[in-house]
Amino acid sequence: MDVHTYQIGDARITKVTETLLQGLTPSFLYADWSDEVLHEQPQLRSLLDDTGTSVVLSVHTWVVEWADQVFLIDTGIGNGKERPFSKLFHQLETPFLERLAAIGIAPEGVDHVLLTHLHADHVGWNTRLVDGSWLPTFGNARYVMPQGDLDFFATPAGDSRRMVYDDSVAPIIAAGQAVAMATEGGSYLDAFRFHPTPGHCRGHMSISFRSQGETALFTGDVMHTPIQLYRPEWNSAFCHEQVQARQARQWLLDYAADHDAMLFTAHFPDTSAGRVSRGDQGFEWQFA
């Protein structure tokens, strides 16, 4: 598997792939879908699979090595999790930990896990099954998670995904390894900052990292493909709050362009990383 590594200031950032999600048609992903965007931006056709009828999404973790510490940004779907609501997530088995090991990261060597939100494809490797119990995979890590999503799970609305909380979040809290990030966001170890970007879900946050004047931005699920740079008003089928999701996307794209940030996305295919610029027609995307 290709390993892409990026240098942002003093940090080394590496993608560790878990799996690819296939079979989502653009018109399912985006209710406002129109082929017109592919005529305007022919390079976007490369985002489609071989049949040209569905988009490919990546699920992965970003590993940040900085100041002699190891940070993971989001933890994928996880192995062996009961997910009856998604056949793409249900009882997945991948060699994700072996892939982490291949870049020199052992579970006990992870110091911090930073979570953009508490959905099934972002918290899965928080835990693994040990003798019939879900236990923290990264036993020495502090897991930083949005208070807004914890609040969501405290309401009846959270019942539809209760199993995600029970097997991937509650064991972290029980182990005393959870740290809640306030709804208004804030900094973490100076170099990281959590920015509220609600819409995809109530507590969603994007995470910036700055070092030596360079900026990385871990977007989370504010966008699912580069198509949304060319149609920022298009929400995905997974956006819960329509108005906020559009506002968050606009904020994030402006922030990225203003700070010349390298974007580290949660689901873009290919390298999943790249830069945003402003062109004549609006935002433009370049994979890096």
Ligand SMILES: [Zn+2]
């Ligand atoms: Zn996601």
